[in-house]
Amino acid sequence: MLSKEIRSYFPILNQEINGHPLVYLDSGATSQKPVQVIEAIKKYYEFENSNVHRGVHTLGNRATESYEGAREKVRKFINAKSTKEIIFTRGTTTSLNTVAQSYGRANVKEGDEIVITHMEHHSNIIPWQQLAKETGATLKYIDLEADGTLSLEKVRETITDKTKIVSIVYVSNVLGTMNPIKEITQIAHEHGAIMVVDGAQAAPHLKIDVQNLDCDFLAFSGHKMCGPTGIGVLYGKQALLEEMEPIEFGGEMIDFVGLYESTWKELPWKFEGGTPIIAGAIGLAAAIDFLEEIGLDEIEKHEHELAALAMEKMSTVNGLSIYGPVDPSKRAGIVTFNLDDVHPHDVATVLDMSGIAVRAGHHCAQPLMKWLQCTATARASFYLYNTEEDIDRLVEGLRTAKEYFSDVF
Amino acid sequence: MSSNLDQLYRQVIMDHYKNPRNKGSIEDGALTIDMNNPTCGDRIHLTLQVEDGVVQNAKFDGEGCSISMSSASMMTQAIKGKKIEEALQLSHIFSDMMLGKEYDDSIDLGDIEALNGVAKFPARIKCATLAWKAMEKGVSEEQQ
Numbered sequence: 029m030l031s032k033e034i035r036s037y038f039p040i041l042n043q044e045i046n047g048h049p050l051v052y053l054d055s056g057a058t059s060q061k062p063v064q065v066i067e068a069i070k071k072y073y074e075f076e077n078s079n080v081h082r083g084v085h086t087l088g089n090r091a092t093e094s095y096e097g098a099r100e101k102v103r104k105f106i107n108a109k110s111t112k113e114i115i116f117t118r119g120t121t122t123s124l125n126t127v128a129q130s131y132g133r134a135n136v137k138e139g140d141e142i143v144i145t146h147m148e149h150h151s152n153i154i155p156w157q158q159l160a161k162e163t164g165a166t167l168k169y170i171d172l173e174a175d176g177t178l179s180l181e182k183v184r185e186t187i188t189d190k191t192k193i194v195s196i197v198y199v200s201n202v203l204g205t206m207n208p209i210k211e212i213t214q215i216a217h218e219h220g221a222i223m224v225v226d227g228a229q230a231a232p233h234l235k236i237d238v239q240n241l242d243c244d245f246l247a248f249s250g251h252k253m254c255g256p257t258g259i260g261v262l263y264g265k266q267a268l269l270e271e272m273e274p275i276e277f278g279g280e281m282i283d284f285v286g287l288y289e290s291t292w293k294e295l296p297w298k299f300e301g302g303t304p305i306i307a308g309a310i311g312l313a314a315a316i317d318f319l320e321e322i323g324l325d326e327i328e329k330h331e332h333e334l335a336a337l338a339m340e341k342m343s344t345v346n347g348l349s350i351y352g353p354v355d356p357s358k359r360a361g362i363v364t365f366n367l368d369d370v371h372p373h374d375v376a377t378v379l380d381m382s383g384i385a386v387r388a389g390h391h392c393a394q395p396l397m398k399w400l401q402c403t404a405t406a407r408a409s410f411y412l413y414n415t416e417e418d419i420d421r422l423v424e425g426l427r428t429a430k431e432y433f434s435d436v437f
Numbered sequence: 438m439s440s441n442l443d444q445l446y447r448q449v450i451m452d453h454y455k456n457p458r459n460k461g462s463i464e465d466g467a468l469t470i471d472m473n474n475p476t477c478g479d480r481i482h483l484t485l486q487v488e489d490g491v492v493q494n495a496k497f498d499g500e501g502c503s504i505s506m507s508s509a510s511m512m513t514q515a516i517k518g519k520k521i522e523e524a525l526q527l528s529h530i531f532s533d534m535m536l537g538k539e540y541d542d543s544i545d546l547g548d549i550e551a552l553n554g555v556a557k558f559p560a561r562i563k564c565a566t567l568a569w570k571a572m573e574k575g576v577s578e579e580q581q
Contacts, residue, residue, distance in 0.1 A: 046441070204522075373477060373502035373564060374446075381441050390478040397478065403500045404478045432442060 030322065030330045035055030035413045037062040037318075041328040051418045056201055056362055056409030057235055057387055058251045060231060061315075068314035071363050072307050078161030079303055081280065093433065095306050096214045098313035099296070101263055105316045106246065107237040111268050112295035117325035119260035120228040121151040123247030124195070126262055126299065127224055128155035130272040131245075132193065137179040138164030141191040143169040143221070145207075146399045147200045149321040150392045156195060165192070172399060176352040183212050191221040191293050198230035199203040202400075204335065204362030206234075210241050222268070228252060231261075232411065233331055238263055246300060250308060255315035262299070267293050276301035282324070311385030318413075327412050331361030333408040338363045338419045345426045351400055364391070367426060370433045372406035384422055442459070444554040446503065453507035453548065458514045461496045468579055472571040474563055479505045483513075483571040487579050492516045492524055497568060504561050506554070509568035511548045521576045528569045535562045 038060045051086050052060060072094060078087035080095045099111045099175050108114060118122045132155075136142065142156045146169050160167040170186045173179050178196075187194060194216040199206050213223040222244040232237060232253035238246055245268075250259035264272075274281055274292060281301040283291040292298035320326065336356035342348055347368030353359045367375050376388035387407045390397045397403060408422055456565030463484040473480035488493040495513040497505065512531075515522040530547060533540035537556040555565045 371502035373479075373504070373561070377445065377558060377561060378442060389476065394478070403480070432446075 029331055029416070030326060030412055032415055034322065035415075037064065038413050039063060039066075041413060042131040045383040045385070046381050051421045053410065053414065053418065053422060054385045055232075055252070055411035055414075056229060056391075056407060058257065059254050059411050060258065061311075062254055062318050062366050064318045065256065065311050065382040066149065067315045069307050072310045074382060077307075080306055081297070091306055092258045092321065094310050094313075095304065098309040101313040102318050103321070105236075106231075106261075106263055107239050108263055109239065109324045110266060113263055113269065115262040115264070115269075115296045115302055117247075117260045117262050118151045118258055118305070119249040119251070120226060120247045123245075123260055123262035124151055124224070124226065125155045125273055127193075127195075127247070127264070128159045129275045131268065131430045132156075132159040133162070134272065136163045136165045136192045139190065140165040141168050141188060142166070143170060143187050143191050143194045143216075145196055146172050146198055147176065147178075147203055147269065147396050148195075148393070149201055149226065149228065150394070151193055151228075152197060153395065158192070158301075166190075169395075170196075171253040173415075175281050175354055176200070176205050177358065178205070178207050178212075180211055183215055187215055187219050187221060189219050193214070193224060194221050195226065197226040197228075198236075199227075199233065199360045199362075200352070201229045201362065202364050202393050202396050202405070204359035204364070205289045205353055206230075206358060206360055209243060212238050213242050216222050228361060229355060229362070232319075232327075233324075234328040244268055248311040250315065253312075253315055255312040255320055256308050259305045259312050261312075261410075266295065269299070272299075274298050274301060279284070280304065289435045304312060322412060330412055331410055332356055332359075333418065334414055334416075335359055335363060337416060338410070338422070341411035341419055341423045344428065345423060346430060348430075350427065353407060361414075362373075362407065363409075364407040364430070366405050367400065367430060370429055374433065375406045375426070375429050379422070379425045382421070382428065384425050386422075438542045441503050445558055447551040447554065449548050449551040450503060454487050454503040457497075457506060457510040459496045459510065459517070460498065460536060462498055463494055463496050467494075468575045470571045470575040472567060472574065474501075474505070476563070477502075479564060480566055481509055481568050481571050482533040483504070483509070483568065483575060485572070485575050485579075487521065487576065488522075490521050492519055492521065492576075495572075501567070502564050504555060505563040508552060508565045512554070512568045515547060515549055518570060521580060524572065524576060528573050531567065531569055534568055 079093040080092040099114050102114045103111045122277045174296040216223040224245040225243045227246050228246040232247035246263040251257040278301040283293050372388035467484040467486045470483045481499035483497045497509045530540045
């Protein structure tokens with residue numbers, strides 16, 4: 029387990045909610061931000077704020093250096109070959125839509141296949157649904173195993189020579205399942221398809237090495253990994269990005285503008301139309317520094333331990349069922365559950381009255397809810413600042429919910 | 438903590454949740470409205486039988502939390518036998534109640550009154566208003 033000292037870097041955790049010390053178990057939706065990130069953004073606005081890549085003046089240079097410095101930090105963080113492969117976006121959703129609209133429209137045609145799974149977030153379903161509709165391609169889903177994992181056998185059965193794009197979540201935001209991305213990438217490549225990885229729930233929690241995975245695209249968001257909202261990353265292999273057309277046109281991304289024709293800047297800027305998310309990128313860089321100082325491997329270990337503890341302790345609550353892999357080593361720090369006879373919204377309200385924040389609903393994964401045969405679930409998601417005491421408070425809250433609703437009936 | 442929760446989960450609400458009134462669907466010639474709450478997945482299937490401007494019958498089916506389902510049960514109970522204008526007036530009063538505004542208390546709200554605690558739980562207001570929005574949509578279509 030990581031030291032509890034880490035909590036002191038997160039000012040927001042030091043408060044009472046509804047008369048109880050806050051227990052924040054909704055990091056899967058968005059993580060809290062450490063002072064290091066808040067200070068970095070403040071410092072940027074107080075000493076460096078200026079537009080990038082255009083000013084001759086000193087502030088313009090400072091802002092550009094910080095912004096491009098952030099790109100280099102992201103490159104190292106995921107071990108990309110070059111900063112040309114790192115595009116700043118608004119978040120995972122924008123990153124995935126960029127791949128679908130740019131690479132997809134140019135390379136997918138009628139009769140081709142796009143392969144995803146039943147455990148995708150809406151942001152990794154709808155861009156492909158739209159692309160399939162536009163092009164006449166077929167959208168195929170890889171079936172899940174009963175425990176909410178993927179078997180490579182089924183992956184092999186689903187991906188064919190007609191498959192042009194495979195897009196799969198690294199870590200499921202509902203089941204916590206960690207998927208064998210490297211192996212799936214290899215299968216996709218054997219069939220000449222490209223591999224897109226939704227890394228929204230992976231980047232905050234485990235070490236990602238894009239060269240080792242050999243994936244073609246990776247999308248993730250800053251706000252789930254201690255960074256600010258509004259910043260995300262699209263990684264793409266340089267050779268693919270070079271061939272792709274931008275999907276947003278305007279300032280910042282142009283090389284030469286004529287009356288009827290224009291040309292684009294080189295990578296990565298041709299994909300960053302308009303004034304970029306400068307403060308967001310700088311905040312993300314500070315978040316990466318913070319996470320790396322603690323160590324991604326240590327964070328991953330901490331979350332496995334919390335998930336194991338949570339599953340063990342939560343299973344003592346009568347009538348509680350947990351979804352997803354039974355083996356905690358196969359899942360990230362996400363535990364999705366339901367309590368018999370109590371709707372997840374009601375569970376979440378009772379927990380909130382005890383100062384405990386959990387998510388309730390469909391978690392932007394309606395097809396997965398259908399697969400689980402429920403309309404909604406409650407989810408506790410853990411991060412580096414959570415402790416064993418948080419789990420104890422959760423379990424106590426769940427008992428209260430159970431008792432409260434048994435009493436009123 | 439329980440006292441806070443008791444403001445929300447009144448006995449009457451739990452009774453409607455556990456024993457919903459007017460559960461089901463009117464088959465023939467009824468107005469049918471399907472609505473969901475995209476942020477949480479609650480959904481309602483409401484059928485209304487309106488004759489000569491009067492709601493003769495109302496039934497609902499759906500899935501959701503105690504607040505959304507009990508509110509649907511209470512709503513169907515309240516509008517049965519009412520003129521469309523009266524049903525819409527009730528809906529207006531209910532909306533004010535949810536927003537924590539002063540509301541017209543000259544009309545007997547019956548069980549609906551029990552939902553006034555929801556106003557203090559902003560995240561749950563949408564649960565309570567789902568069925569009412571479905572009813573408004575249905576009768577406004579009927580009026581056109």
